[in-house]
Structures are given as C-alpha cells and as structure tokens.
Amino acid sequence: MMKTIHDSSLDEWFLNRTSTSQTAYKQAVGAAVNTVQTQFSSLEKPMSGVQADFLSSLLREDTICPEEGLHLDTVLYEVGQKVLGHSVAVHHPACVAHLHCPPLIPALAGEVMVSATNQSMDSWDQSPAATLLEERMIQWLSRTFGLSPQGDGVFTSGGTQSNFMGLLLARDHYAWTRFGWNVQKRGLPPEAREMRILCSEAAHFTVKQSAALLGLGEDAVVTVKTDERHRIHLDDLDQQLSQLYGDGLHPFAIVATAGTTDFGSIDPLPELVSRAHALGLWLHVDAAYGGALILSNSYKERLQGIEAAHSITVDFHKLFYQPISCGAFLVNDVKHFNRIKQNADYLNSTEDEELGIPNLVGKSIQTTRRFDALKLYISLRTLGRAQFASMIEKTINTATATAQMIAKDQRLEVINPVPELNAVVFRFIPEMNHPDMPYSKWQDQINHEIRHALLASGDVVLANTKVNGNVCLKLTLLNPRTTLEDTHAILDRVKKTGKRRELQKGEWNQHASNIGSASYHAELL
Structure with missing residues (x-):
C-alpha cells in the first residue's frame, strides 16, 4: 500500500x-x-x-x-x-409565480452526497459508480418514455441546454442527410440561410435563442399560431410548411411543447409525429414542464406520441421536485450523439473506447458536469412512482378547482378555464374607470400593480404575463402543499389589492354608493 x-x-x-x-x-x-x-x-x-x-x-x-x-x-x-x-x-404555499419547485428532502440529502463526493461526469476515471448510475437512470427514462431500444441520453443543467442540444443534433442531422455536409468539420452549409425550425408562438424562448447560437439566426424560427387551447394550430402549421416548401426553403425541425410556460398546454403530439415523419423532419419535444406526467396513470395519455420523437427535453427541477439544476436530454437513437462527439486523449481516448470504458463526455456539450442523477435516483427510490404521481395529480386538481373558483368570481376573469397542467392565468377586473386612460390600459396597469404590491408586501409571489397583449396574472401551482384554501386566500389578496388601487386612482364619483358603503370598505380590511 x-x-x-x-x-x-x-x-x-x-x-x-x-x-x-x-x-x-x-x-x-x-x-x-x-x-x-x-x-x-x-x-x-x-x-x-x-x-x-x-x-x-x-x-x-x-x-x-x-x-x-x-x-x-x-x-x-x-x-x-x-x-x-x-x-x-419556494416551499411556501403562496410562492406561485414560476416553474420553481420546492425540493424534496430526499433530494436535499442527495445534494449533500453530490457536493461532498464532487464526481465529474465527463470520464470514467473521475466518476466510475456515478457514470454507471447515470447510464442506468437514462435507460430507465428512455424506457419510461417509450423510446426505442436504441434510445439514450444525458443529464443536463435543464431545459435551455436540452433544447439547444435537440436543435443542434437536428441541424447537423439534416445537413448531413440532405446536403451530405458535416457541420462539425466544415461549419454551416451554404444552405444554412434557408433552413427553418417550426414551433408554436407559445413555445419557449430558448427555441429562438438556440437558433441564434447555432448560427441560423432567430429569423430561422417560424412561429405557428395557437388554437383556443393555446396549442400549436395544425392548420396553420400545414399552411406554413406549404409556404416554406413553395419558397424553396428547408424546414428541418418541428419543436413541440409538452407544457407551455404560461398555460401548461400540450401540443397535439400524435399529429405532429405524423407530419414530421412523413416529411422527414426532426421532431423535438420540449417536455421540460409536462414530462413528469409520464409517471401518472391518470394523465400520462396526454403525452401520447412522445415516444416517437427524435429527441426530448425533460426537467427534474420542476414537477420531479429536484433542487436546481437537474434535467435530461433524450434521443431515440444513440447514434445521433456522434454528431457532437469529440475525443481527448486525457479523457475519452479511442483506446479506452475500444476497451468499452464508458466516458459520458461524448454525449454532452459540457465537460465538467455534476452528478445530478444521484439526487433523482434517491428521490425515486424513496418515494416511488405512486407517490410522485399522487403529488403531480394533486397540483393539477388544485389548479382545476382554482380555475373554477375564478370563473365564478365577478371581479376576476380566468383565461384558461380548464388547465392542462397546473398553471392558471387570470385577470383582475376593475369596476371603476381611470380618469386619464382607456379602460383596457387601466386594466393592464392595475393588474401589473397588483403583482408588485403583493411582492413588496412579501405575502404572495405571483407572476405576470401577457396574453394577446393584455397583462395577466398567473398562478403556477407546482407545490403539492398548496391547497384550495391557499389559492382562495391568494385570490382574496389579489382582489383587495386591486380594490385599493381603484380607490387610489379610480373615478371617485363613479359607484359612489358602493364606495361609501361600509360593506365595500370592509372588503378591503
């Protein structure tokens, strides 16, 4: 020794x-x-x-x-x-702004082990057991999402990185199969200016960001209208595709969203699979938000068709309740990773590969990478599928009941009365006009002010968004500990805050009887 x-x-x-x-x-x-x-x-x-x-x-x-x-x-x-x-x-029931989850205690225990052992997930000799555990986790995920036996993947920092990798592989795959052009060796092909990506207007901003980083430019992204459920509109998609082909352009990828940021909407995956396969397009499914439905017997049918995607984004620091950061990128064929593979003699030499030594750096755009698979492994083993499913389903049920509550309230307007996941978008409706601005602008302003007033008080962390140009409020109900009583209390705070703003800035002579009544003032206390 x-x-x-x-x-x-x-x-x-x-x-x-x-x-x-x-x-x-x-x-x-x-x-x-x-x-x-x-x-x-x-x-x-x-x-x-x-x-x-x-x-x-x-x-x-x-x-x-x-x-x-x-x-x-x-x-x-x-x-x-x-x-x-x-x-x-993030653990508080009134923290309901973003896709920002409370982390599980077993995952926090895992974080202690991840940080203490400090394994680097690029090469076997820096992370032997960790490498094999991540591979097993990826195999489980591939099987759970129904990918082919050739399916594979890698853990990532989250949806931004996973979406980037999906479009990176899609670009390079199309350049090779369509033009015989090796982007990794030669850079972008001459036809790059004509390459196009299609996604809905509700898709995540990282689709355009990825196009820019990939040298295609944001203008390479063609946004498709959404339907009444805020999903990609298939008729408009067909028209856009027809127009692109008619103009001699090269559509090469469709990005489907399984859980849009604002509404949690899930694009019609089977129909998108059919179109992508018929036209030879890469289908990437951004399931960063909605991917966790795969654990639920009650709701996993909403992801039907995802198994036929070329690549998938899934985040674990959302509805899998993991500490940031923790995500994965999955492909239906491990050979796609050859498009980004590099060999370094000190990490993943060809000699090591010939011996069958697994070095994960060849599947990632990161070199040094955390052992994030461990905390998810500990969480899954500790809770089991049924407990995860129960928590996810509870949040959806709470969102549905909250949307129904809003729909019955005359001072509130629900934008998505039937939430597909656990996001509820709504507006406060002012009764009084503002003396110096149109009603629509006043409604936007008062909803904007409600959010900031609640943030300043520290009582509610609520989100703002825009729907058809109108300022709206949003409840993102990821926390399974948030109850219907909690959302009722949050909505009550929203209404009282809005009414105070009306008193401060509204037309004092309008609804004078209401304003002067004891009952109206009692509502504000």
Missing part, C-alpha cells in the same frame, strides 16, 4: 479520513442545516419584500474576501441574515 504524507493543518478544510476532518465536516454541515432551518425554512412569508437598493447595501463587494478569514459560524450567521432571510421561500 502506498504511503501518503499530508499537511495535517489542512484537515479542517478538506474532507478526508482523519478525525479532525470528519469532525469539521459534521460541524460545518450541521451549522449550515441549522442556518437553513432558522433563517429560511421557518420563514412566515414567501418573500421578505426587500428592495434591491437595501439588499445591495447589505451585500457589499468590499466585504467579500477579508485579509484574515472569519469563523465559519460567523459567516453562516451573516449569510442567514443577509441572504437566506431575503431569498424566495
């Missing part, structure tokens, strides 16, 4: 086998856990309401790196006061 000599003065700073190191690690992690519990998980509001200028004064650049270090307990206390206490409490 090889003897090693180490500097014992560093044992308190680096995890190793010595008692000094292990004691220091336990104390550090214990102190961090205590800070999280006292300064974050016990927060009574979803947000402190802190303003940027005040927070900036707390976090000064000149205090970051003192000449002599402070005790860890002191540093953690400061972080608790200045950072954790002013962080968004």
Whole structure:
C-alpha cells in the first residue's frame, strides 16, 4: 500500500479520513442545516419584500474576501441574515409565480452526497459508480418514455441546454442527410440561410435563442399560431410548411411543447409525429414542464406520441421536485450523439473506447458536469412512482378547482378555464374607470400593480404575463402543499389589492354608493 504524507493543518478544510476532518465536516454541515432551518425554512412569508437598493447595501463587494478569514459560524450567521432571510421561500404555499419547485428532502440529502463526493461526469476515471448510475437512470427514462431500444441520453443543467442540444443534433442531422455536409468539420452549409425550425408562438424562448447560437439566426424560427387551447394550430402549421416548401426553403425541425410556460398546454403530439415523419423532419419535444406526467396513470395519455420523437427535453427541477439544476436530454437513437462527439486523449481516448470504458463526455456539450442523477435516483427510490404521481395529480386538481373558483368570481376573469397542467392565468377586473386612460390600459396597469404590491408586501409571489397583449396574472401551482384554501386566500389578496388601487386612482364619483358603503370598505380590511 502506498504511503501518503499530508499537511495535517489542512484537515479542517478538506474532507478526508482523519478525525479532525470528519469532525469539521459534521460541524460545518450541521451549522449550515441549522442556518437553513432558522433563517429560511421557518420563514412566515414567501418573500421578505426587500428592495434591491437595501439588499445591495447589505451585500457589499468590499466585504467579500477579508485579509484574515472569519469563523465559519460567523459567516453562516451573516449569510442567514443577509441572504437566506431575503431569498424566495419556494416551499411556501403562496410562492406561485414560476416553474420553481420546492425540493424534496430526499433530494436535499442527495445534494449533500453530490457536493461532498464532487464526481465529474465527463470520464470514467473521475466518476466510475456515478457514470454507471447515470447510464442506468437514462435507460430507465428512455424506457419510461417509450423510446426505442436504441434510445439514450444525458443529464443536463435543464431545459435551455436540452433544447439547444435537440436543435443542434437536428441541424447537423439534416445537413448531413440532405446536403451530405458535416457541420462539425466544415461549419454551416451554404444552405444554412434557408433552413427553418417550426414551433408554436407559445413555445419557449430558448427555441429562438438556440437558433441564434447555432448560427441560423432567430429569423430561422417560424412561429405557428395557437388554437383556443393555446396549442400549436395544425392548420396553420400545414399552411406554413406549404409556404416554406413553395419558397424553396428547408424546414428541418418541428419543436413541440409538452407544457407551455404560461398555460401548461400540450401540443397535439400524435399529429405532429405524423407530419414530421412523413416529411422527414426532426421532431423535438420540449417536455421540460409536462414530462413528469409520464409517471401518472391518470394523465400520462396526454403525452401520447412522445415516444416517437427524435429527441426530448425533460426537467427534474420542476414537477420531479429536484433542487436546481437537474434535467435530461433524450434521443431515440444513440447514434445521433456522434454528431457532437469529440475525443481527448486525457479523457475519452479511442483506446479506452475500444476497451468499452464508458466516458459520458461524448454525449454532452459540457465537460465538467455534476452528478445530478444521484439526487433523482434517491428521490425515486424513496418515494416511488405512486407517490410522485399522487403529488403531480394533486397540483393539477388544485389548479382545476382554482380555475373554477375564478370563473365564478365577478371581479376576476380566468383565461384558461380548464388547465392542462397546473398553471392558471387570470385577470383582475376593475369596476371603476381611470380618469386619464382607456379602460383596457387601466386594466393592464392595475393588474401589473397588483403583482408588485403583493411582492413588496412579501405575502404572495405571483407572476405576470401577457396574453394577446393584455397583462395577466398567473398562478403556477407546482407545490403539492398548496391547497384550495391557499389559492382562495391568494385570490382574496389579489382582489383587495386591486380594490385599493381603484380607490387610489379610480373615478371617485363613479359607484359612489358602493364606495361609501361600509360593506365595500370592509372588503378591503
């Protein structure tokens, strides 16, 4: 056995086998856990309401790196006061703005192991067990989504990276099969200016972002109208395709969305599969939001057709309740990864590959990469499919009941009365006109102000969006702990805040009897 000599003065700073190191690690992690519990998980509001200028004064650049270090307990206390206490409490039932989930406790335990072991997922000799576990996880995901036996994938940082990889492989695949052009070696083909991607107008912004990064430009993305359910409109898709072919252009990919950001809408996947396969187009399904439905016996039929996609985006830091970041990119044929594969003698040499040594760097656009598969593995093993399904289904049921509640309220307007996932878009309806602006502009302004007033109070973290140019409010009900009673209370706060804005800026002489009545004022208290 090889003897090693180490500097014992560093044992308190680096995890190793010595008692000094292990004691220091336990104390550090214990102190961090205590800070999280006292300064974050016990927060009574979803947000402190802190303003940027005040927070900036707390976090000064000149205090970051003192000449002599402070005790860890002191540093953690400061972080608790200045950072954790002013962080968004994603676990709070009134934190309902974005696709920003509360993480599972088993996943948080996994994060401790991920950070402590610090495995790098690019080569076998940096992450042997981790490499095999990620491969098994990818195999499970491929089978769960119904991909072919040749299906494969890789863990990613999330939807942005996965969507980029889908369009990267689609571009290079089309350039080779259509023009005999190797983009990896030769750059973009002369026909690149004529290549087109189709997606709905509700698709994620990363479709255009990816097109820009891929050298095709945002104008290469052709947006298709959506139907009354905010899904890609098939008739308009057919017209757009016909127009593109008629103009001598080269459509090469369709991006379907399984869970749009605003409405959670799922594009008609079987019909898109049929069109893509008939025309020889790459079908990428962005299921970052809705992919978790695959675990639900009640709702997984909404993803019917996804098994025939060429590539799939799925995020685990949404409805799989994993800490950020955690996602995956799946393909129906492992050979597609050859389009991006590189070999480095110090990582994944050809000699190692001939010996069958698995080095995952060849499937990723990242080199150093976290072992995020571990926390998902721990979560799946601990909860099981049925518990995951139950939580997902509960959020959809809460969203459906909340939409029905809004539809019955005369002061609110629901935009998607039948939510496909767990997002509910709605508006506050002012009764009084504004003396200086049209009603439609006043309604936009008051809905915008409602959100900011609630954020400033710290009581509700609500989202704004626009539908047909109109400002709307949005509840994103990812948290299975958010109940119908919670959403009722949130809507009540929305209405009271809106009514206060009416009193402040509305026409005082309009509805004078209502304004002067005790009952009207009682509603605002």
